[in-house]
Amino acid sequence: MAKKTRKRWIEVTFVTKEGDRKTIRVPVGMSMLEAAHENDIELEGACEGSLACSTCHVIVKDEKFYRMLKEPSDEENDMLDLAFGLTETSRLGCQVIAKPELNGMELALPAATRNFAVDGHVPKPH
Amino acid sequence: MPLHVCVVGSGPAGFYVAKKLLKRFDFARVDILERLPAPFGLVRSGVAPDHPETKVVINQFSRTAEDERCRFFGNVCLGTDVSLEELRKIYHVVVLAYGAESDHRLGIPGEDLEGVFSARQFVWWYNGHPDGKDLPINLNNVETAVVLGQGNVALDVARILLRSPSELSSTDIAEHAVKALRTSRIRKVYVVGRRGPVQAACTAKELREILGLKGVEIVINEADLQTTDCDLEELQSSRIHKRVFDLFCKSATFTKCAGRDKQLQFVFFRAPVSLLAAEDGIHVRGVHLQKTRLEGNNPRKLVGTGEFEELDCGLVLKSIGYKSLPVPDLPFDHKKGVVPNYFGRVRSSDATNETERGLYVAGWLKRGPTGIIGTNEVCAQEVVTSIEEDVNRAVVSNLKEVPGSVGLESILSEKNKRYITFEGWERLNETEMEKGAVKGKPREKIVGIDEALAIGLAKEKE
Numbered sequence: 001m002a003k004k005t006r007k008r009w010i011e012v013t014f015v016t017k018e019g020d021r022k023t024i025r026v027p028v029g030m031s032m033l034e035a036a037h038e039n040d041i042e043l044e045g046a047c048e049g050s051l052a053c054s055t056c057h058v059i060v061k062d063e064k065f066y067r068m069l070k071e072p073s074d075e076e077n078d079m080l081d082l083a084f085g086l087t088e089t090s091r092l093g094c095q096v097i098a099k100p101e102l103n104g105m106e107l108a109l110p111a112a113t114r115n116f117a118v119d120g121h122v123p124k125p126h
Numbered sequence: 127m128p129l130h131v132c133v134v135g136s137g138p139a140g141f142y143v144a145k146k147l148l149k150r151f152d153f154a155r156v157d158i159l160e161r162l163p164a165p166f167g168l169v170r171s172g173v174a175p176d177h178p179e180t181k182v183v184i185n186q187f188s189r190t191a192e193d194e195r196c197r198f199f200g201n202v203c204l205g206t207d208v209s210l211e212e213l214r215k216i217y218h219v220v221v222l223a224y225g226a227e228s229d230h231r232l233g234i235p236g237e238d239l240e241g242v243f244s245a246r247q248f249v250w251w252y253n254g255h256p257d258g259k260d261l262p263i264n265l266n267n268v269e270t271a272v273v274l275g276q277g278n279v280a281l282d283v284a285r286i287l288l289r290s291p292s293e294l295s296s297t298d299i300a301e302h303a304v305k306a307l308r309t310s311r312i313r314k315v316y317v318v319g320r321r322g323p324v325q326a327a328c329t330a331k332e333l334r335e336i337l338g339l340k341g342v343e344i345v346i347n348e349a350d351l352q353t354t355d356c357d358l359e360e361l362q363s364s365r366i367h368k369r370v371f372d373l374f375c376k377s378a379t380f381t382k383c384a385g386r387d388k389q390l391q392f393v394f395f396r397a398p399v400s401l402l403a404a405e406d407g408i409h410v411r412g413v414h415l416q417k418t419r420l421e422g423n424n425p426r427k428l429v430g431t432g433e434f435e436e437l438d439c440g441l442v443l444k445s446i447g448y449k450s451l452p453v454p455d456l457p458f459d460h461k462k463g464v465v466p467n468y469f470g471r472v473r474s475s476d477a478t479n480e481t482e483r484g485l486y487v488a489g490w491l492k493r494g495p496t497g498i499i500g501t502n503e504v505c506a507q508e509v510v511t512s513i514e515e516d517v518n519r520a521v522v523s524n525l526k527e528v529p530g531s532v533g534l535e536s537i538l539s540e541k542n543k544r545y546i547t548f549e550g551w552e553r554l555n556e557t558e559m560e561k562g563a564v565k566g567k568p569r570e571k572i573v574g575i576d577e578a579l580a581i582g583l584a585k586e587k588e
Contacts, residue, residue, distance in 0.1 A: 044503055046186065052179035055500045078331035081366045084504050 010103040014041045015061070017111045026098040032058060032107060033093040043109060049094035051075045054083035056093035061106040063089055068101050085110035128155045129517065130530030132213050134204050135223035136160040137167020138499045139489020141187040142506035143221050148193055150510055151517070156196045157217075157531050161203035162256060163546050163554060163578035165191070167225060169499065171255040174282045175297035176289065178568065183499055191548045197531055199538075200546030201579060207543050208534065210455045214484060216533030218522055219513055222456070222465065222472075223488040226448035226495040230463075232274070236401030237444075239410040241268070245279045245445035252286055254300030254571035256578070265310035268440030272413050274398055275445030276319035277327035283443050284315045285336050288388050293340075298562065298569045316437055318393040320418055320428060322350060323374040324357040326394075330369045336390065337377045344377050345391035351375055356423055393437070395419065397430065401442060412438045448495035457482070464494050470509030471516070484522050486513060546582035554582045 013023040014036060026035040033056045036043035044055035051073075057080070060066040066089040072080065076095050083090060093107070129151050133140045136158050144156045164170055166184055173180045191198050204210065204224065213220045229244040231237060243263065250258025271287055273280045286294070291308040319326055323346075326333075337344055351374060353361070361368045374392070396415040404411035417433040420426045450465070452458035459466050459476045465487045466476035472485040488509045489502055497505075516522045529536070538545060546554075554572065561570035572578045 044500070046183040046500060046503075047179050048182050048185065050179035050182060052177070052182070053498070053500050055503060074334065075331070077369070078329065078334065081330055081369060082498055082500070084500070086365070 015108040032096040057083040059108040060089040065105040131219040132217040136165035138502040139223035145190045146510040175299035198548040226450040228449040230447040241410040242442045252303035254573040270439040271441040272439040280445035320397045343386040350394040550582035
């Protein structure tokens with residue numbers, strides 16, 4: 001009888017600011033930030049995963065996957081407050097950890113608009 | 127042919143621009159100028175000592191500096207050592223990213239009394255900025271401090287005054303500061319805002335941290351937490367303000383607890399009218415405030431009510447905003463305190479759309495003193511896109527030969543001006559870390575310019 005093996009990795013597609021798509025394999029247990037860096041995807045990680053910045057902000061394209069993620073902690077929400085281009089399905093890439101149910105997830109990197117200085121959404125506090 | 131670029135300022139704005147330029151153009155050669163011996167701007171001298179995770183971005187900036195196409199010139203000051211005009215002659219592109227090293231003034235009587243400082247001066251003092259070490263601050267005979275402003279810098283300074291010195295002594299705080307804080311008699315800090323908790327400019331992480339500070343009782347007047355319909359509209363449209371307001375509401379339900387020997391009081395709807403002198407006429411002894419009210423809708427106006435009160439104190443820290451400084455030959459908007467620009471391209475004046483060829487701004491000098499470290503990443507992208515467009519359209523002539531680094535070295539050597547290389551900084555960095563390790567600190571900052579230069583300029587071993 002064939003033994004059922006648990007998948008040790010999942011497929012995640014990153015959609016860059018320019019609209020380019022890149023599908024990578026992410027080992028279960030690895031964060032999306034780490035996975036992006038291992039695959040030369042340009043996801044900024046200024047504080048290197050210590051919940052002290054919002055530069056690894058990603059947008060989960062499908063709400064179905066967003067709802068499968070563990071709720072953000074207060075600390076993550078504090079950083080999301082300051083993320084550029086925040087949406088209803090935004091998360092910090094360093095806090096999204098690969099698990100089997102997330103296979104096929106698509107993550108978009110927020111597009112920096114040219115008008116960022118005038119569109120009213122400038123994070124004021126520092 | 128190389129694209130020779132000079133970035134003035136080595137904080138987040140300067141480093142993100144350098145990083146993105148090097149990525150965009152294989153043929154870019156980027157020189158980063160910094161007037162201090164040490165790089166990294168506000169990451170080193172602004173971020174509070176008890177926020178070490180926020181400084182991790184230095185690792186990334188160091189990797190940019192170590193790129194063979196990038197050169198760091200520490201101890202080189204725009205204006206004194208090299209003029210803007212000279213830089214524009216020897217580089218194809220000049221990006222000014224030197225931030226905001228001055229302060230907005232209140233413009234009220236008593237502002238120049240002893241014991242009154244800008245928050246920036248106090249931050250420079252505890253962070254070991256070379257220009258901040260001689261701050262004439264005395265914490266030994268002061269029991270109460272008033273901080274004017276309720277942004278994150280206001281919370282930083284209040285927190286450093288109230289946090290136990292033993293907690294601070296294992297951070298990279300300057301030695302002279304932790305020494306002074308150990309004998310500080312300050313037990314009460316007021317953080318005063320002209321408007322209400324709905325409008326407070328601080329963010330959730332910093333507020334959450336200070337509300338939970340060990341040994342400190344939080345005092346908030348519950349009446350200040352009442353909201354009007356206008357307030358509710360503002361809260362609905364801003365996630366940041368809603369979460370901050372919720373935190374203020376939660377903290378007001380804390381009852382007085384034993385074992386808290388210090389107090390932090392948030393005072394709302396009070397505008398400073400004057401700073402009061404003690405009998406000696408020299409030192410500050412209190413703040414005279416007018417009660418305020420928000421009126422109208424879209425836009426809401428802040429008005430005085432004609433009622434006044436006083437807060438007694440021996441130290442006033444003004445945290446009402448930074449301001450940039452102009453340099454000769456640089457168009458400047460004195461009202462806004464920024465360089466007029468079009469997506470980072472410097473405009474010849476704020477009345478025209480004409481731009482200065484090859485001259486750009488980034489960071490606070492471009493946007494005003496707002497935002498966080500990460501804001502500069504987006505800002506830098508905008509500036510580098512402008513530079514790219516100009517290079518592609520040959521607006522910035524990359525066919526014309528300019529000397530770049532070689533030209534700068536020649537100007538500096540004529541003046542006998544020695545500069546610190548990135549290797550020199552790494553030596554200074556190692557020394558600071560070694561000195562810190564002995565005391566259980568991540569580093570002991572070398573605050574004296576002469577000592578820093580002696581280490582940074584020492585000849586490399588052959």
